[in-house]
Amino acid sequence: MSYFRWDGEDLILDCHLQPKASSDEFAGLHGDRLKIRLTAPPVEGKANAHLMAFLAKAFGIAKSQVSLVSGELNRQKRVRLHAPKKLPDLPGLADSKP
Numbered sequence: 002m003s004y005f006r007w008d009g010e011d012l013i014l015d016c017h018l019q020p021k022a023s024s025d026e027f028a029g030l031h032g033d034r035l036k037i038r039l040t041a042p043p044v045e046g047k048a049n050a051h052l053m054a055f056l057a058k059a060f061g062i063a064k065s066q067v068s069l070v071s072g073e074l075n076r077q078k079r080v081r082l083h084a085p086k087k088l089p090d091l092p093g094l095a096d097s098k099p
Contacts, residue, residue: 004035005094012060012082013070020048020076025055027091034077035091049073052080061086 004015017031022038029036041051049069057064060082072078088094 003093004030004033005091005097007097008081010084012085014056014080014082016052016072016078016080018043018048018052018076018078025051027059027089030092046073049078052078056080056082059089 006013015034017034017036019028019036019038020041020043022040024038025040026038027035028038037052037055039048039051039055041048053064053067053069057067060067062082062085066083068081068083070079070081088098
């Protein structure tokens with residue numbers, strides 16, 4: 002199983018978050034999920050908001066085009082990106098355009 006799939010022009014990502022990291026970055030794979038390190042703490046939705054902003058910037062879309070599908074209170078999250086404009090250099094993603 003892959004950490005991403007296309008649903009029409011939307012990209013669905015299965016992520017594993019590491020909050021309170023020293024920097025914001027994609028950190029490879031964690032099992033069948035994309036590991037993302039974020040500097041935000043996991044309190045009062047700060048990590049989720051930071052994740053949305055980080056992904057929006059990485060994929061060249063507005064924050065409003067990023068939505069949390071599942072995992073609001075969990076490190077394991079599923080995120081929908083509506084029509085990403087660019088694809089970061091992540092394993093298998095660059096050659097997977099819908």
